[in-house]
Amino acid sequence: MDWFTAPGYEVARLVFQRGLAVLYLVAFLGAALQFRALLGERGMLPVPRFTERVPFRRSPSVFHLHYSDRFFAAWCWTGCAVSVALIAGLDRLLPLWGAMLLWLVPWALYLSVVNVGQLWYSFGWESLLLEVGFLAVFLGNDEVGPPVVVLFLLRWVLFRVEFGAGLIKMRGDACWRDLTCLDHHHETQPMPGPLSRLFHRLPKPLHRVEVAANHVTQLVVPFLLFAPQPVASAAAALMVVTQLWLVLSGNFAWLNWLTVVLALSAIEFPGAARSAPAAPLWYEVVVLAVAALLLALSYRPARNLLSRRQRMNSSFDPLHLVNTYGAFGSVSRVRQEVVIEGTAEEVPLRDGDWKEYEFKGKPGDPRRLPRQYAPYHLRLDWLMWFAALSPAYARPWFGGLLERLLENDRDTLRLLRRSPFPPDAPPRHVRARLYRYRFTNRSERRATGAVWERTFVREFWPPTRLERPARRP
Known part of the structure; x- marks a missing residue:
């Protein structure tokens, strides 16, 4: 044998x-x-x-x-x-x-x-x-x-x-x-x-x-x-x-x-x-x-x-x-999401014409049903979840993300589902806001068609613009 x-x-x-x-x-x-x-x-x-x-x-x-x-x-x-x-x-x-x-x-x-x-x-x-x-x-x-x-x-x-x-x-x-x-x-x-x-x-x-x-x-x-x-x-x-x-x-x-x-x-x-x-x-x-x-x-x-x-x-x-290995030693009771917006206005107003960027996997538009991506890993979407838990998770990279959105960086935009700005007209300012998200119940879904209900929590990142038009090497 x-x-x-x-x-x-x-x-x-x-x-x-x-x-x-x-x-x-x-x-x-x-x-x-x-x-x-x-x-x-x-x-x-x-x-x-x-x-x-x-x-x-x-x-x-x-x-x-x-x-x-x-x-x-x-x-x-x-x-x-x-x-x-x-x-x-x-x-x-x-x-x-x-x-x-x-x-x-x-x-x-x-x-x-x-x-x-x-x-x-x-x-x-x-x-x-x-x-x-x-x-x-x-x-x-x-x-x-x-x-x-x-x-x-x-x-x-x-x-x-x-x-x-x-x-x-x-x-x-x-x-x-x-x-x-x-x-x-x-x-x-x-x-x-x-x-x-x-x-x-x-x-x-x-x-x-x-x-x-x-x-x-x-x-x-x-x-x-x-x-x-x-x-x-x-x-x-x-x-x-x-x-x-x-x-x-x-x-x-x-x-x-x-x-x-x-x-x-x-x-x-x-x-x-x-x-x-x-x-x-x-x-x-x-x-x-x-x-x-x-x-x-x-x-x-x-x-x-x-x-x-x-x-x-x-x-x-x-x-x-x-x-x-291990997973979910703690579980959040409340879901928060960072929503990134841009505007073409020269002077950004709090309630001005801000347009939202849509990510592929993470919740954004309340009416959009989440998609199945696993086993494929959307790395930016996952880090955005951590960013919503604490700004410390976002500190090394979030500013760089906003900078690339201000430039309409092609490689960065490919990570997103949709940019609200045409390729030849990037936004003048971008900002990030924190929202609380929760799943709608049956009556809310039937009345509004929304999967999520979201409520504004606070500003996550103030309106930002490029100091220089060209990207640093």
Whole structure:
């Protein structure tokens, strides 16, 4: 008997690898289409400025060696091409070592992006994609059965994702303990989806059931991943169902889908196991050495899980090999949104002719139903949610955003759904105002057609104009 491999998991490996390749494609596509305004040479948080002050050892990236917008774009589109090749199954046509190298390429490419991404790439699913992507390098192809050790490490990641999220909730906001968080969450989450209003309007007793079920799935079920089959498969399937429920209720980039892909790797799908050749000795040595390294690096994330000062979504090494995860340790009771407006008037009046910019994902026009974007990640929209929570989140980049709107910067406007100004006539002034948003009830929706009701709170950013007509280099 080959102790090193688990022949019954070939289907699970195939589903996991193709799903991961799709998510790599989504990540690289988002980077290619959004980076110029966010991180480019003339972006809000330019990569060259970052690499000047942060050494390579703290954020390993090829862009420490060279950066240009054209080079960054080529890097991301290369990642897209490799992802498509993996989706098509090119790794199955290569020798084992070639398949491993092919899976290493998107991991290395995306690591370079994340490590210079700054605030735009400060989300837990970036590290999760890198950690899972690194494990995929050692999962093998049709030449060998799926290695037991790597399958175990994938479950260890899934355990930390779910159990970490459960612990941060129980240690955080009291509403998780009294089962009332979902009275607010569907309305105040970062980016609602088209069904979020319906979820919000569910009866409160059902919200209590949702929270209780979440606690069971995140605090009890993860331990069953390490139980014998079919218990482990049932536990993973329950996690899949829970994650699909979250997919329906909001937009969380690829976090839910990557968790689904992880859970599928733990399911022993029915069917005859294919007899694969014994794994070569060099492969066993490499896999066991990597596993030993990752288990050693797991000490700090595991200690973090047990700490009363548990940290969410943190990396303990610059390669993002083993990380800590968590989500929504606290839940906002009130939704606030930053609304950006511009005017062509020479002298801006408080109640003058101000026109609103529309974002793709975040709430704006009260009559507009939220769209479904996940697993695609609208990075500017997400940071706008954080900006509404506190101006401190916006300080590094918000002024740069307004400056680019005053210039009708083409790359910035591509991040938006609609600009109220023609390309050849930028606004003279822009401002930002803070509004409270809430979902309308049935009678309000029927009477007004509006999805949201909004109320002015205060000025967020005073009317601003360019000091100079030309942009700084």
